Amino acid sequence: MNRARALLITLTVAALAAVVPAASADPGSGPPTITINNPQDGSVLYVDGHGPLDFSCAPGAAPIASCSADHEEIDYSEGEHAITVTAEDTAGVVATKTVHYRVAKHPQTVAFTTDPPEGATWGRFPYFAEATASSGLKATISVDPASTGCAGEAAEADPFVAISFPHPGTCIIHADQAGTDTVAPAPRVTQTFEVGKLKSYVSTTKASKGLLGLTPTTFRAEVDADTFFGPGQVVSGYPGATVTFSVGGKKMCSAKSVVVGTDGPFTVTAVATCKATIGLGHALRNSYVASFAGDDLYLPSSATGKLQ
Structure with missing residues (x-):
């Protein structure tokens, strides 16, 4: 009896197993997982770079049937790019993943390695400007066309570019590096400074005011100015400077300085007379003023002389 019952139970279980199917994966859930290692989303690559496209697909609820990218390799041409990987499992579930990346030239910077001269004046010896680029390429130094106080031909800093100062004014100097096929142009850097006028000097002599101030008085003043001879600075007579003579604040006369002699091989004497x-109103005055108002090249100067 027990053996019969056991046989019946066995047959019943087998029949139920044949009727009830085994549990299966739901194709509507658990999609494949995609990993893209190279390039990474939002990354910046360089035009001379290299490396394989690196991605993989992991199964979700069903095994992977296919895993492929829309590009066979990474595009290293300059610009914006995208790569999409598609995975499909055996249940027909499809997943995609896209990465965006940018390919650029290597960046570089340029910098001056010399400081502008302090208290620069026109006529002085040149400023030897130097600049370097972080890429190791040679920097180019140039004078901005708007400059009024300096001049120089654009050239590579190898190791410097000579900047001259032919006139007072503003000096604007640029340093650039144009880049190559793989290196981007450097952002321009600029030095701006003023080139000043040179000093002038007025010296006077005694002047006779005449009888009661009614006879002519001869006024005389020497005009000198800083100048350069080679790398050195000298003071020499400055011809062509207009000197105004006044007594008690009233202008008496004016004259241009002229060369009246030499003071050696490098200097001259210039006098305005x-x-x-x-x-009568100024007959009691015992002094006069000789003044040079300055010009495009020289600063103004003045001196007081005696009236006797």
């Missing part, structure tokens, strides 16, 4: 009647 004029005559005027100072009048």
Whole structure:
């Protein structure tokens, strides 16, 4: 009896097993997982770079049937790019993943390695400007066309570029590096500074004011100015400077300085002379002022002389 019952139970279980199917994966859930190692999303690559496209697909609820990318390799041409990987499992579930990346030239910077001269004045010896680029390429130094106080031909800093100062004004110097097929142009850097005028000097001599100021008085003043001879600076007479002579604040006369002699191989003497009647109102004055108002090249100067 027990053996019969056991046989019946065995047959019943087998029949149920044949009727109830085994559990299966739901094709609507658990899609494949995609991993892209190279290039990574949002990355910046360089035009001379190299490396394989690296991605993989992992199964979700069903095994992977296919895993492929829309590009066979990484595009290293300059610009914006995208790569999409598609995975499909045996249940027909499809997953995609896209990465975006940018390919660029290597960046570089350029910098001056010399400082502008302090208190620069026109006529002085050149400023030897130097600059280097972080890429190791040679930097180019140039004078901006808007500069009024300096001049120089654009050239590679190898190791420097000579900047001259032919006139007072503003000096604007640029350093650049144009780049190559693989290196981007460097952002321009600029040095801006002022080139000043040179000093002038007025010296006077005694002047006779005449009888009661009614006879002409001869005024005389020497005009000198800084100048350069080679790398050195000298003071020499400055011809062509207009000197105004005044007594008690009233202009008496004016004259331009002229060369009246030499003071050696490198300097001259320049004197301005004029005559005027100072009048009774200034007959009691015992001094006069000789002044040079300055010009495009030289700063103004003045001196007080004696009236006797």
